Amino acid sequence: MKLPFVLARRFVAGETLDKTLPVVDRLLADGLFVTLDLLGEHVDDRQAAEAYTHDYVDLVQRLAHRRGGGDANISIKLSMIGQVIDHDFCVANLKRLLTVARQTHTFVRLDMEDGDLTQSTINILEEVHPDFGNYVGVVLQAYLKRTERDVERMCELKARVRLCKGAYREPPELAHQDMVTIREQFRQYMRMLLLHARYPGIATHDDELINATKAFATEAAIDPNDFEFQMLYGIRAETQRNLVAEGYNMRVYVPYGTQWLPYFSRRLRERKENVGFLVKNLLRK
Numbered sequence: 001m002k003l004p005f006v007l008a009r010r011f012v013a014g015e016t017l018d019k020t021l022p023v024v025d026r027l028l029a030d031g032l033f034v035t036l037d038l039l040g041e042h043v044d045d046r047q048a049a050e051a052y053t054h055d056y057v058d059l060v061q062r063l064a065h066r067r068g069g070g071d072a073n074i075s076i077k078l079s080m081i082g083q084v085i086d087h088d089f090c091v092a093n094l095k096r097l098l099t100v101a102r103q104t105h106t107f108v109r110l111d112m113e114d115g116d117l118t119q120s121t122i123n124i125l126e127e128v129h130p131d132f133g134n135y136v137g138v139v140l141q142a143y144l145k146r147t148e149r150d151v152e153r154m155c156e157l158k159a160r161v162r163l164c165k166g167a168y169r170e171p172p173e174l175a176h177q178d179m180v181t182i183r184e185q186f187r188q189y190m191r192m193l194l195l196h197a198r199y200p201g202i203a204t205h206d207d208e209l210i211n212a213t214k215a216f217a218t219e220a221a222i223d224p225n226d227f228e229f230q231m232l233y234g235i236r237a238e239t240q241r242n243l244v245a246e247g248y249n250m251r252v253y254v255p256y257g258t259q260w261l262p263y264f265s266r267r268l269r270e271r272k273e274n275v276g277f278l279v280k281n282l283l284r285k
């Protein structure tokens with residue numbers, strides 16, 4: 001059954017790239033940076049994985065023509081280009097994409113998915129980093145118990161990391177479950193990344209963590225141009241613009257595509273108020 005897009009449109013910019021690019025233009029015009037995400041996950045068919053790789057290549061090329069002087073890059077899910085099929089197949093697809101990314105000076109972020117894929121994602125990042133280090137980076141999730149090691153390793157590599165809390169349901173063996181600990185871990189990794197990694201992305205809508213990042217950057221004399229904040233399309237749009245006005249780099253994650261249901265469900269799960277918002281909008285229609 002296909003659900004109507006109206007359900008998702010607060011969080012998903014469009015079902016096609018053509019419908020999404022005007023949204024990107026508006027964000028860039030407001031001084032925001034953008035990362036585009038073609039929605040989808042866990043492809044277990046080789047032809048489909050190749051087709052998604054082709055779509056990503058096309059996206060990079062169209063974005064390079066479109067973005068003018070603005071800063072727009074892309075975020076991808078390795079599970080869409082073969083990660084759950086075969087390691088070498090996935091790396092070959094990624095290298096095909098990164099070759100075009102390098103030609104067009106477009107950065108590619110490897111989103112982090114559920115705990116079964118963490119090690120494989122780090123392995124693949126390590127494999128492509130020597131050749132494509134300026135054009136590829138990864139995401140680390142503060143809720144995972146393993147993340148301190150990964151932060152240390154990414155600092156050694158001088159890799160670009162997006163730090164977030166983590167959006168999947170993980171068991172207590174793998175992930176901290178309480179928000180106090182997750183925030184504490186986030187603050188610790190934020191400090192390590194600001195000091196030792198390259199241009200980290202601090203991805204959160206949480207004022208406590210945003211304020212902690214600002215305070216630490218000031219205290220450690222870290223230039224606001226040496227890191228960026230990141231938030232999701234449709235969440236705290238005013239705060240996004242306020243951060244730009246204060247002189248911070250702020251990147252908005254803009255998802256699009258027809259496969260929006262899993263992404264949309266994660267946004268609903270994060271915040272019960274979103275379910276009320278949804279019902280209100282449905283009644284209004």
Ligand SMILES: Cc1cc2nc3c(=O)[nH]c(=O)nc-3n(C[C@H](O)[C@H](O)[C@H](O)COP(=O)(O)OP(=O)(O)OC[C@H]3O[C@@H](n4cnc5c(N)ncnc54)[C@H](O)[C@@H]3O)c2cc1C
Pocket residue numbers: 110111112113139141164165166167168203204205206207230231232235236252253266267268270271274
């Ligand atoms: C740019 C970006 C990229 C991300 N990439 C990944 C990734 O690759 N892998 C991954 O596992 N996770 C990813 N996430 C999701 C992340 O892990 C969290 O699940 C999500 O950001 C919610 O945590 P929070 O820190 O924003 O704060 P929360 O504590 O959840 O929220 C703080 C405040 O932000 C606002 N807010 C937060 N979420 C919502 C929402 N859904 N709807 C409305 N308001 C909200 C509310 O005001 C809330 O009180 C990403 C998040 C961002 C911002």
